Amino acid sequence: MINIENLQKKYPRVQALKGISLEVGKGELFAYLGPNGSGKTTTIRILTGLTKSTSGSAKLNGFSIEDNVLECKNQFGLVTQAVNLDQELSIRQNLDIHGRLHGMSRKDRDAAIKEVLDYVELADRIDSRVMELSGGMKRRVMIARAMMHSPRILFLDEPTAGLDPVIRRKIWSLIKKIQQKGTTVFLTTHYIEEAEFLADRVAFLQEGEIVSVNTPQHFIDEMGVWALDIMAHGELVTKYFRDMQSLDAFINGRELCCTKRRVNLEDAFIARTGLKIAENGGLNGSAAGASPHGGAHGPHGGGGAHSAQSAHDSSKHSSNKHGSAH
Numbered sequence: 001m002i003n004i005e006n007l008q009k010k011y012p013r014v015q016a017l018k019g020i021s022l023e024v025g026k027g028e029l030f031a032y033l034g035p036n037g038s039g040k041t042t043t044i045r046i047l048t049g050l051t052k053s054t055s056g057s058a059k060l061n062g063f064s065i066e067d068n069v070l071e072c073k074n075q076f077g078l079v080t081q082a083v084n085l086d087q088e089l090s091i092r093q094n095l096d097i098h099g100r101l102h103g104m105s106r107k108d109r110d111a112a113i114k115e116v117l118d119y120v121e122l123a124d125r126i127d128s129r130v131m132e133l134s135g136g137m138k139r140r141v142m143i144a145r146a147m148m149h150s151p152r153i154l155f156l157d158e159p160t161a162g163l164d165p166v167i168r169r170k171i172w173s174l175i176k177k178i179q180q181k182g183t184t185v186f187l188t189t190h191y192i193e194e195a196e197f198l199a200d201r202v203a204f205l206q207e208g209e210i211v212s213v214n215t216p217q218h219f220i221d222e223m224g225v226w227a228l229d230i231m232a233h234g235e236l237v238t239k240y241f242r243d244m245q246s247l248d249a250f251i252n253g254r255e256l257c258c259t260k261r262r263v264n265l266e267d268a269f270i271a272r273t274g275l276k277i278a279e280n281g282g283l284n285g286s287a288a289g290a291s292p293h294g295g296a297h298g299p300h301g302g303g304g305a306h307s308a309q310s311a312h313d314s315s316k317h318s319s320n321k322h323g324s325a326h
């Protein structure tokens with residue numbers, strides 16, 4: 001559904017994309033995961049015709065973004081990172097203008113507005129002005145607007161950035177629901193847990209290059225099942241284990257300042273990109289020690305095991321859970 005070949009984008013000061021190649025299948029929910037400045041928005045801007053690539057090519061549902069601009073525009077809906085609704089107008093008016101721009105008849109527009117607002121659970125706010133809505137509601141209106149013309153592909157650029165955890169989960173369910181309708185979803189995010197929760201496949205993006213593409217589960221399985229975050233000499237080192245027995249054998253009665261938790265996508269991201277090492281300075285071994293240990297997959301319950309779901313959680317939790325050494 002989305003085919004990208006060797007896409008490059010050079011700005012005067014920076015090469016934002018250094019040759020991206022990617023295929024996203026019909027109905028797939030694909031997460032494009034990378035830190036700020038890694039080239040996520042640039043990729044979406046090129047795919048949606050908002051900016052031109054320096055070289056390379058891309059197709060949406062078989063239509064070339066260079067040669068078939070108009071056909072391409074009908075293939076996708078776009079939810080940009082910044083809110084770009086008309087704040088003075090009502091939800092209904094914002095959606096209606098979008099329908100007109102897509103050449104929809106009055107009847108089709110009215111039906112679509114009703115349908116998409118039911119979908120994002122904002123039907124009762126149809127005549128509210130956008131300026132009266134909360135951040136999460138505005139984001140849902142943007143998603144509703146992008147779905148108005150029943151696109152085959154939905155591009156979402158950081159759909160939950162800056163939203164609180166409850167609203168974020170609400171948007172996650174909405175995105176899943178849209179995928180279940182058969183829409184292909186291409187989502188950018190710098191929240192690792194968002195990619196882990198939502199995506200069928202995820203690409204790790206770093207400084208304009210794709211480091212790796214696979215399913216979240218594949219990345220996680222590659223690392224192991226259990227992780228042990230150990231603080232030693234002011235440094236955090238993480239060890240990975242296939243089962244709890246090997247983890248316990250590693251600890252072997254030693255008094256370590258450590259936290260047990262399930263392996264998550266962040267571990268794989270760090271191992272692949274070394275990004276956390278660069279950011280936090282000198283956490284050597286967290287990536288270098290990222291080799292999965294032997295042993296069969298063991299029982300998952302257990303002991304003082306601690307599960308960290310997110311990038312933020314895991315750093316928060318990497319403190320003193322099992323007593324300190326010195």
Ligand SMILES: Nc1ncnc2c1ncn2[C@@H]1O[C@H](COP(=O)(O)OP(=O)(O)O)[C@@H](O)[C@H]1O
Nearest residue numbers: 011014016034035036037038039040041042043
């Ligand atoms: N219009 C622009 N002009 C010059 N440089 C840009 C422009 N847009 C983005 N960049 C640069 O390209 C790189 C990638 O940016 P972007 O795609 O916005 O990253 P992300 O969305 O992953 O945060 C950054 O170094 C950014 O500063």
Ligand SMILES: [Mg+2]
Nearest residue numbers: 040041042081
């Ligand atoms: Mg961006």
